[in-house]
Amino acid sequence: MKKIFQDVKEAFDRLERIQTHHIASFDAEPIPDLELQILERKKELDLLKENVDQWLGRDTDMNDDTKAAANYFTERIQTLLKQNETLEKKVRVYKDHLQKSLKNLSRGKQVIGAYGSPSSVSNRPRAINITTH
Numbered sequence: 001m002k003k004i005f006q007d008v009k010e011a012f013d014r015l016e017r018i019q020t021h022h023i024a025s026f027d028a029e030p031i032p033d034l035e036l037q038i039l040e041r042k043k044e045l046d047l048l049k050e051n052v053d054q055w056l057g058r059d060t061d062m063n064d065d066t067k068a069a070a071n072y073f074t075e076r077i078q079t080l081l082k083q084n085e086t087l088e089k090k091v092r093v094y095k096d097h098l099q100k101s102l103k104n105l106s107r108g109k110q111v112i113g114a115y116g117s118p119s120s121v122s123n124r125p126r127a128i129n130i131t132t133h
Contacts, residue, residue: 004055005069011048012076018044019083026090034091 018040025032052073 004051004058008048008051008055008069008073011044011051012073012080015041015044015048015080016076016083019080019087023083023087023090026094032094 022032022037022041025037055069
């Protein structure tokens with residue numbers, strides 16, 4: 001029983017460390033790899049679910065140890081949910097910033113294009129007359 005509980009505790013610790021790292025990546029990296037982050041969190045969450053299922057699957061009565069473990073799980077889940085909310089906010093802010101940057105980039109390309117010569121002039125073939133009269 002203690003081994004199963006320890007496995008669950010370690011799974012909570014790993015998931016919490018990963019989410020903390022992912023939250024910090026928005027301040028440390030210019031472009032965080034959101035797809036990789038999602039895969040990492042999914043993998044750890046699946047492992048956590050598997051460990052909790054093993055813990056719940058054993059036949060036991062609701063003794064003091066079981067109640068304490070359930071309270072521990074509840075507290076850890078609440079911590080993970082708060083981290084997840086923070087991560088969601090960071091992703092939303094990042095997405096908004098990225099959309100604004102793309103909009104500004106598009107506007108900049110239009111302005112630069114307005115200063116250039118029309119495409120009909122630059123694509124016209126040129127010939128030099130070298131004959132003398």
